[in-house]
Amino acid sequence: MNIVAKQATWKELFSGQNGLKAIALAAGVILHATDVFLATTIMPSVIDDIGGLAFYSWATTAYVVAAIIGSVLSSRNLLKNGPRTSYRGAIFLFTSGALLCAIAPYMYVFLIGRFIQGIGGGLLFALSYAMVNEVFEKRFWPRAMALISAMWGVATFIGPFIGGVFAEYSHWRMAFVTLAVIAMSLLFLTERILPKKLAVIDEKASLPWMQLMLITLAALTVSGGAASQHIILNVGSILIAGILLFWTVKLDKKANNRLLPRGSYDLTKTLGATYLVIALINSSTAVEIYIPYFFKVIHQYSPLLAGYLTVLIAVGWTTASILFSGISLNKVRVSILMGLSCLFIGICGLSLIMPSQDLSHTVFFILISICLLMIGMGIGIGWPHLLTRVLTFAPKDEGEKASASITTVQLLSTAIATAFAGLVVNLTGLIEPGGLAGTQNAATWLFGIFALAPFTTFFLLLFTWKRKKRISKR
Structure with a gap:
């Protein structure tokens, strides 16, 4: 199946109505991604102000975890x-959470705000992917996916700049107020550009509540274990999370209302293997949240400098996504392997x-x-094509679910990996x-x-x- 033989050009993507659609989808991703980089940049300052180092990764x-809930909600909402x-609705939730973070006197209040923000951010993120399948012809998919990835590059300059400047002058709370203002600006854009309804409406669309509850508990269980200094609780949290995820998969396979499209759990099929690769590659980015803290403690870098060095990962990701988005199908496999090598x-x-x-x-700076650029490029080289393969090989009657599932898998792997990263650093000396x-x-153990x-x-x-090659020759 040749999914790129008649691929649209960048000029076609940004022409006429296609251009307006592209702007609408890109704007939601920019807001979500800006928040990710902003929060990563200011977290050392947040810890200095309200405490809670043991819960660093919980932010x-x-x-x-909340974004996972938002991503699952997105297909039903749409x-x-x-x-x-x-x-x-997504913008309202995001704004409310940002304002709660801005006034948080303690870490637990801050985490509640982050959770509310996450639901809104997950909705925005997933809706952008879901709309690609709805508003663009198939030949636009690789370019549209590359555009969505490229918005992380735009956010790499906005997020650390806002977070770094405010953290530099001990006003980290104003960073979240600024996010709320940006969100309300986005509302004016989407109200004018996006359609009210889809061509096909399903008023009875329901949610896989049980699966959603189980994966949320799994992520929170690992996070809870990561905050403890007791090895039994650390190991136990991982085992319990593994059981919960296994239960989720078993339940989702048989459910009429699933988290993922049919065939997603069969690793011998292209769809299942693609999901696994997306999850494993994306989990590598969890190390990113601790990089600003390592810069600050080990090398005495300022929040602004540490933030901008960290976003080199996203710069590499974005650049590679754009440069490799137009490669032919027979080069996709090689490019993915090349990307994994760069990432490693x-x-x-x-x-x-x-x-x-x-x-x-x-020498250290260079x-x-x-290294940071190589990590980003390693992910971005094959990223648009992995996402396109999900849309291509998913069952045709589950297009919306397939689109939303991209975000669900991506966010779930991030949640589990981030919680596990917190467990690793807490066990290897960050606290004691x-x-x-x-x-x-x-740092040595985390990256290793x-x-x-x-x-x-x-x-x-x-x-x-x-x-597969051996089987095809038989």
């Missing part, structure tokens, strides 16, 4: 209420370079920038003994362990493709 986990009303080398490089204080400032030595040890994700994916894909 991201709470947001991402089918029942239409694009315009769905975006309106980049994370291994961080494991060796980040804890070191033996390098000169200039090497760490190369803490300080410079503890942070250096935590997470380098296993692209390494495993690389050989899993090689094995799967060779197996």
